Amino acid sequence: MLLFSNGPGAAAKLRRLSPRLLFVPAALVFFSIVLLGRNTSFSSRRSFFSFFGGACPPTPDSQPPSPNAIPNQVHFVHIFNNGVTDFDFQFKHFLSIYATHHYWRPDAIYLHTNADEAAIERAQTEGTGKGGKTNKWNKLIFNSVPNLRVNRVEVPKTAGNGMAINVIEHKSDFVRTEVVRKMGGVYLDFDAHALRDVSPLRECGFAAIFGRQLHGQINNGVFFSRKYSLLLNRWWEEMNKVYNGGWTTHGNGVLTWLGPRLAGMAGGEVLILEQDALNPGSWEVEDNIKLFGLHNETASNLPATFKDGDPLPTYLDTNEERWTLVRDKKKHPAWERDYSSTWVLHAFDPVRNRDPVPGFKHITPRYVFERKSNFARAVYPVAKAMYDAGLVKADDLYKGED
Template sequence: MLAPSSKMSRHIFIQSLLFAVLFVILLIWISSPQARFSSDTVSTAVSTADSTVVSTAVSTAASTAAPARLQPDIPNYAHFVFLLEKPESDFPFVFFQYLSMYAAWYYLRPDKIYLHTDAREQQIKRAREGLAGKWSKLIFEIPGLTINHVKSPTVARNGVKIQHMAHKSDFIRVEAIREFGGLYMDFDVFAIRDLRQLLTSGFESISGREPGGLMTAGAFLAQKQSKIMNMWAEQMHQVFDQGWITHSNGLMTRIGEQLIPDPRQILVLEQDAFTPVTYSPGGVESFLESHQNVPSALQDHKDGETLPFLNHYDEPQGSGAMNFNKSYSVHAFRIEETGIEVSPRSILERRSDIGRVLYPVVRDMYNQGVISLDEK
């Protein structure tokens, strides 16, 4: 009979031997190709199933809704058109026209501001020398101003005479954006915030609705030789009939809505984007009119002091004040026909909607010493 210590030693030996045998069997199983295949079959089945679902979904999405290729950026050029009614006359620019161009410079810092005009070199020289008035001189001093000489059109290719100055401008603006690309603005359109994010939207052209539902021809953006500009430039000569919108907003809208389904051809913004002020009787007037119950922002101001910065939404505001949070520009259509004065003082007092929304621009003019409060 073995002693207790001998029995214990034998028991430990047997346990160690069993563990060793089990370890060897485990190593053989792991290294076995059949075992690996069996194990991999499960994971491969799961992996294959997952990848099949994912790849099928991606493939299906790609085949049914392939992402549209982003278009190159629209160049940061601002365009204005001014044709002289009398070929020998000086530029008759007034403050609101300078304000329009200055606002474009203030918010866009464009690489170029094009002035497309039929004026002769002598008239341009007189304007630069201040002989055509202060506002003409200041317009020709705006940084980046580039003069593009154009010939005022007199007849469309369909034989219909082009007589109205606004219609002549319509033909010039379309050709200008077609040739150079950029942002076109009428002289009664005022930029009220930075539009440069629109230039990099990936769309070939951008327009907005105006009151009544048509696309606005008073402010729009496009690449040079874009599809809409090429079609518009050609077809406006075919449809021109001396009507107000046949060749302009009407044709632009028809072509634009035809191109909307084409990927990245045109982005059409809501009415508030470019034309928040209605064109109906009294619409522009209400935008311009001062409200005497609103305190003047100049009441405690001493001439020569720096003016504080105020946004359009800052107090004080009158009752019924317009909200411009959704707008890039304002089109004060035919502002010159309202008979309401627009001056540096009327803007800086901030008693009107135009005063509130353009105060930052005119404030910059004033703080730079470009204007005084009592100029008209």
């Protein structure tokens, strides 16, 4: 948010102002800062600078969340097509869902699925998944993610206009919109990874929060909303009217048209964040390479031999380090991207666009722990927390994923 405008002649006008006139606002700002510092205890996650320059002022720790806050609950959708109902979660899915627990401590994490009860029970009790195989990540997701709640949903076959919905991703679009509209909270695709606490966003008074993606469209892979917010209600109505089988017509297309029209309404209906906030990269090959590409010239974070119980390094980057123009090249090589302004990293999967990144196949524990890519460095704190909790073992570092 811009606080001042340095337009033509601004300096000259300022010089012509009386010193007495300049003293009054300066004094008011000074005494406001003093009073705030004496009477208010702010959370460590909220900075002095965000109070003056951010979209949302912080709230004192001693006060409960505003009743207008977006609920602290998370929604994931995992639905099946063509009669397949056995889960086949991978490490990357566990990494995404566990990150919300690690940073957000939500009241509930919902997994919305159309899997039958037998498949859910197999995954919960034995970790059994696709083809009857025991799947460690199935078992961990269903048993080691605090406050996980499985919600069985009916997947729509047609939109409100009678058009058949055949694409599984489109069915997910309809499910996610409906469940968040009715329940409120934060929706995440499984390729989206929390990087920090989002309570300042949830509690800043907006009824819905979305972010832009490459080329300016509003993305629906990560979004926040209160129950029955105006934007979610209107989105639900419009997507059922306009659905035509187009890839983004009913989702990003409707949001990009509707969001800005509601953003200017009184009462804080919609906050639209810049691209870096939620979708800093894209699905395009160049961005895939920048995010997932391996930098083998960088030393591995793992020692030559590694066994359970061996400590993993901790990296606590401070704001002061990030603000220093001359960086420590060992800690922050030239290729490393700074995600200081990113709340959620929507990491568009390069495998899906059939343009694999050279040297990269899967998001595995070893890939993350070695910290040789931007993605690995961004999500490393969560992976380390899982290792420290005994959820990821040293043996997992040497297993591939087909």
